Amino acid sequence: MSKILVFGHQNPDTDAIGAAIAFANLQKELGKDAEAVALGEPNEETAFALNHFGLTAPRVVETVANEVEQVMLVDHNEFQQSAADIEKVEILAVVDHHRIANFQTANPLYYRAEPVGCTSTIILKLYKENNVEVPKNIAGMMLSAIVSDTLLFKSPTCTQEDVKAAKELAEIAGVDLEGYGLEMLKAGTNLGTKSASDLIDLDAKSFPMGGSNLRIAQVNTVDLAEVFARQAELESAMQEANTANGYDLFVLVVTNILDSDSEILIVGEPKENVEKAFNVTLDNNRALLKGVVSRKKQVVPQLTAAFEG
């Protein structure tokens, strides 16, 4: 039996790494020679979770065809978010909660996507369908992934299934859901040690919109003022990124995980489309977006409508 690598997307977050560990373990229980790997180092939030549950970070790889012929993907499907040589291997399975795009296979495969808040919620179902028990430490990691993806259930991407799964996993892991969850989210908000250019690249994605090239980054914090104390430094890093990469407009979304609000910082043009998108007036390149926490549901569609409408 040949080995199978299991991994999440580039720039891995807690779900990308947690779901890979959980799904690889399930495959091993089902008799497959599966290993969880990652397309990058864990971020501070993920490192906190791994450490809390006594798990080792998965080995980091950039390419996969040099060591295996078959892989399984979690928490992503689009090839540009995957291993650099993904088209050289056979994809046996995908478990995901995103749209499907830029993805294709030569053979029939196992594909399980559901419109829920977190891949780990789906993976818990797969354990049950296969009558496999979730080990205590892996339950903790899956719980961490749900807390991370849903911002402790405050994101509009969160479904009742995510809440139910998290409660069940907290029970198995033996942790207090609210207490542990907030502690883990806070561990990911330690931005002080990062340079401005690292900070705006931590969780950043590019989006072409109506002829403009947008870069939209998001960081979590428990103190908006602490982040905006570095506004000049951040603006300068964003300006540099725009020039170096041809972005027309850089949107930094700074999310307060305690209040579930976000403040945005804008560098580039046309700024009036941002004002139109969120029905706000920028002041000193900033605006508070009340109740906004999800880039996927509350930022990208609104900007798309303003730029393409």
Add this chain to the structure above:
Amino acid sequence: MSKILVFGHQNPDTDAIGAAIAFANLQKELGKDAEAVALGEPNEETAFALNHFGLTAPRVVETVANEVEQVMLVDHNEFQQSAADIEKVEILAVVDHHRIANFQTANPLYYRAEPVGCTSTIILKLYKENNVEVPKNIAGMMLSAIVSDTLLFKSPTCTQEDVKAAKELAEIAGVDLEGYGLEMLKAGTNLGTKSASDLIDLDAKSFPMGGSNLRIAQVNTVDLAEVFARQAELESAMQEANTANGYDLFVLVVTNILDSDSEILIVGEPKENVEKAFNVTLDNNRALLKGVVSRKKQVVPQLTAAFEG
């Protein structure tokens, strides 16, 4: 609540229609306003099954955006096999057992694919996961789909899961699996009433291979001699199709569903690639392929290797 259309691929076979009926019924039980439709009239095998279980053929549509905003696909995903205006609607769910290609969505969706022999095998699982009972007549239609796709379990695409599902469905439907299955397959082999040009177009697909344009059609029979009594007429229809559509080589695969062998008839060039693919010598443009019943697994890959190798 707005209406949702559920449908299988163009040129529908028994699985495309049976899975649409079964999945639409499941969605209705789960509270959705779903209707099964079809992208074409049922073939004779499917009509036999519908009639046997007292079901009406789904309404035939070509486009969907004129009546709904949301759809669910069964037994296919590739857009060129789907409704003509598939890109104008939101795809909420897909249940399928094919490779994924030429498919994308703007939003997260429910996608359930498994590498089994028939979509209806997966749909039986979905009924169970949702604790919904399969109605007797729909169980009969799902059973018919499995028999059709696996040629009564003789196709190499058939898995143990398909066999298990078919037995369970036969019990619910109250039919003798082997007896009914053979009767249904035979109903699809009534080729005598069809013109030669209809016959070579019943189940035909095009495949570009290494610079050549191949057309590969398959028909089922219980009597190879009866089909080949019309060899001259068939060759002439294949020659016409080649000329009219720019095919270099037409391969007609005539499958004996009783013996699980196929005899091929070839019109076009280069014929030596066909001989190489199957390690046979053509005699009067024909060759017997022992044990070959699956175009997907036993014909297309072998021809691809010969044409591209």
